[in-house]
Amino acid sequence: MGKRLQLHLQRWRQCPSPATPVDPTMTALATRLTRNLDLRHPIVSAPMAFAGGGALAAAVSRAGGLGLIGGGYGDPAWLEQQFAAADGARVGVGFITWSLRKSPSLLTDVLKHRPAAVMLSFGDPRPFADEIRGAGATLICQCQDMAHVMDAVEVGADVVVAQGAEAGGHGALRGTLAFVPEAADHLAQHAPRTLLLAAGGIGDGRALAAALMLGADGVLVGTRLWASAEALVKERHHRAIVETDGDGTLRTRVPDIARQIPWPRGFTARVRRNAFTDRWHGREDALEAAVAEEGPRYRQAFEAGDPDHTAVWFGEAAGVIHSIEPAGTIVERMAAEAAARLRSHGGATLS
Numbered sequence: 001m002g003k004r005l006q007l008h009l010q011r012w013r014q015c016p017s018p019a020t021p022v023d024p025t026m027t028a029l030a031t032r033l034t035r036n037l038d039l040r041h042p043i044v045s046a047p048m049a050f051a052g053g054g055a056l057a058a059a060v061s062r063a064g065g066l067g068l069i070g071g072g073y074g075d076p077a078w079l080e081q082q083f084a085a086a087d088g089a090r091v092g093v094g095f096i097t098w099s100l101r102k103s104p105s106l107l108t109d110v111l112k113h114r115p116a117a118v119m120l121s122f123g124d125p126r127p128f129a130d131e132i133r134g135a136g137a138t139l140i141c142q143c144q145d146m147a148h149v150m151d152a153v154e155v156g157a158d159v160v161v162a163q164g165a166e167a168g169g170h171g172a173l174r175g176t177l178a179f180v181p182e183a184a185d186h187l188a189q190h191a192p193r194t195l196l197l198a199a200g201g202i203g204d205g206r207a208l209a210a211a212l213m214l215g216a217d218g219v220l221v222g223t224r225l226w227a228s229a230e231a232l233v234k235e236r237h238h239r240a241i242v243e244t245d246g247d248g249t250l251r252t253r254v255p256d257i258a259r260q261i262p263w264p265r266g267f268t269a270r271v272r273r274n275a276f277t278d279r280w281h282g283r284e285d286a287l288e289a290a291v292a293e294e295g296p297r298y299r300q301a302f303e304a305g306d307p308d309h310t311a312v313w314f315g316e317a318a319g320v321i322h323s324i325e326p327a328g329t330i331v332e333r334m335a336a337e338a339a340a341r342l343r344s345h346g347g348a349t350l351s
Helices: 003-012 032-037 054-062 076-085 105-111 126-134 146-155 176-190 205-213 235-242 254-259 275-280 284-289 291-303 316-320 327-344
Strands: 043-045 067-070 091-096 117-121 138-143 159-163 169-171 195-199 218-221 249-252 268-272
Touching: 032 195, 043 054, 043 327, 054 067, 054 076, 054 091, 054 327, 067 076, 076 105, 091 105, 091 138, 105 117, 105 126, 117 126, 117 159, 126 138, 126 146, 138 146, 146 159, 146 176, 159 176, 176 195, 205 218, 205 327, 254 268, 254 275, 254 284, 254 291, 275 284, 275 291, 284 291
Parallel strands: 043 067, 043 218, 067 091, 091 117, 117 138, 138 159, 159 195, 195 218
Antiparallel strands: 169 268, 249 268
16 A cells, blocks of 8 residues: 555544444545534535525535535625525535625625635635635635645635536646645645545545545535536536536537636636537637627527537536436435445445
8 A cells, every 4th residue: 555545544534433334315424524514424515606506505514515505706686595595504605716806795795694614716715715714614715726725725725625627617627536636645744734625527426435535535516416406407408417428528618708708717617518519619719709699699598498509517427427316315325325435445444
C-alpha cells in the first residue's frame, strides 16, 4: 500500500464507524464531514442554478445529507420562494461569485435565513468570506484547479470542493480522479482541518466510495440529483438524461453566448449534445453575430422544455442514471452502496 493511500485511509478512519449494519434504506457512513456538519451521510447537493430549489435541498437534508439552494445569478424573489419551499429544513445556499459581486446585498438578505452553509463558486471568495463566517454559516469554496484551492485555503474556507470537468454545468479542465487526491494532499499539508468534497461524475455509491478513497471527506452531487423528482427540471429534459449515456455531453460556450451571459474565460458549460450544440459548437463567432435572433429562440425553447434546441444541463454521470427518483431515495442508496463497497474490500473498511 502506497504512502498516499495510507495517509488518506488514516485520515478517513479518524471518524467512528456506524454501529448499525449496512441497510439500503438507512445507512450512516461516518466521515469528518458528517461529524463536523452533523450529517448522517457525506453527501451535499450541488446548488444548481434554476434546478436546485428549496424542495430538493430540503429533501436531501431530510435524507441525511446537506441540501444547497442554487442562488445562481441572483434573483431575490426566487431565493425567498425557495427558502419558503424548504419549509424549515436545515439547508444552505450557493452563489456564482462573480455574479454576486454585482449585487452583494443578496448575500446579506439570504443570511437572514440562517443557512447552514454558503458555497461560493467561480470567483474570488474574499469579499464575502467574513460576512458568511460572521453569520455562523459554513464557508464552502468550489475550486476547479490548484490555484483556486490555494485561494480557498488562504481565505479560510471550512470546506473545499474539488470539481472535475466531468461535472454538469460550468467548470474547467481538471479531471476528478487526479484533481481530488492532489487537493487532498495539499490540504493535508497546509490546512489539515479543512474538509474536502469531490465533485464531477459522482453518480452512484461506487463514485462516493471512490471519492473517499481518493482522500475526500464527502461528495458534492449535481447531475444525479438534477435527475430527481424534486428538481426544478422540465419533464422532457428529465427524459433526455435517462436516454443519454456518458458520451452524450460536451463542454462548450454556446449556451452562454445564446443567453448573453458574460462568463469569465476559462469556464465552459457541460451540457447534453443536441441539435442546438450540433449547430453552434465550433461556430461561436457565427452565434455571436446572430444572437439577436438566436437568443430569444433559445430562451423560448428553454421555457418550453424543448430538449433539442436549448441547453440541457447535466454531466457525464448521465451514463449511470436510468430513472427519475425521489432525492431521498438517491441519497440513501448512494450511501448504502458506498458503505457496502468499502466494507467488501480488504483494508478499505469502516473501522
